[in-house]
Amino acid sequence: MSAFSDLIKVDKNGRIYYNKWIEWIHLYNYVGIEREVVEEYIAVALRHCASCMALSGCYFFKGVMPKYPLHPHCDCKTMDIDINWVKKKAKAECKIEKFTEYIFTDEEQSKGKKALFESWGFDISDSEYLKNEFCRQALENYLSGNYKLKKLDGEGQRLAIPITLKNKTFYSGWLLRPQGLIINITPYGGKFK
Numbered sequence: 701m702s703a704f705s706d707l708i709k710v711d712k713n714g715r716i717y718y719n720k721w722i723e724w725i726h727l728y729n730y731v732g733i734e735r736e737v738v739e740e741y742i743a744v745a746l747r748h749c750a751s752c753m754a755l756s757g758c759y760f761f762k763g764v765m766p767k768y769p770l771h772p773h774c775d776c777k778t779m780d781i782d783i784n785w786v787k788k789k790a791k792a793e794c795k796i797e798k799f800t801e802y803i804f805t806d807e808e809q810s811k812g813k814k815a816l817f818e819s820w821g822f823d824i825s826d827s828e829y830l831k832n833e834f835c836r837q838a839l840e841n842y843l844s845g846n847y848k849l850k851k852l853d854g855e856g857q858r859l860a861i862p863i864t865l866k867n868k869t870f871y872s873g874w875l876l877r878p879q880g881l882i883i884n885i886t887p888y889g890g891k892f893k
């Protein structure tokens with residue numbers, strides 16, 4: 701059974717919402733159908749929009765999901781899923797190189813981000829901590845529906861997820877993959893608005 705606090709959320713403006721989730725399903729994913737039908741579906745799917753295929757199997761908070769249907773003749777479906785299922789499956793991944801080889805490289809390469817992180821008191825030796833902290837916060841915010849939709853294409857749906865370090869909140873960029881996997885693309889994606 702779901703804990704009440706999991707289902708009822710309050711956003712930063714004090715509005716109450718139900719933390720209801722859907723799984724986006726492209727027909728390519730259908731299970732339990734006849735082989736010939738599957739083959740026909742695959743033939744159709746090959747002509748299908750790459751964005752729909754990339755969304756298939758992805759979990760979204762109902763309040764922040766791509767426009768459905770995505771385009772005319774879109775035959776994707778959405779299925780209601782339990783937040784506890786999403787919590788069970790979801791995970792966040794971030795390569796440590798996002799810090800060791802990007803944020804904390806020289807100024808030119810990091811485009812000012814090194815100075816920014818250093819002004820908050822972090823250096824390259826904090827990379828492991830930052831990686832873990834980014835994953836922890838991003839996962840928590842994703843599971844609370846606290847994210848924004850950014851670019852969507854055949855690679856997938858990008859999300860902007862707030863991260864707070866030393867009382868400073870900013871957006872980090874993530875790629876949403878099926879079954880609630882979020883993968884960090886950009887540690888610092890701009891100021892939180």
Ligand SMILES: [Zn+2]
Pocket residue numbers: 726752770771773774775776
């Ligand atoms: Zn579609």
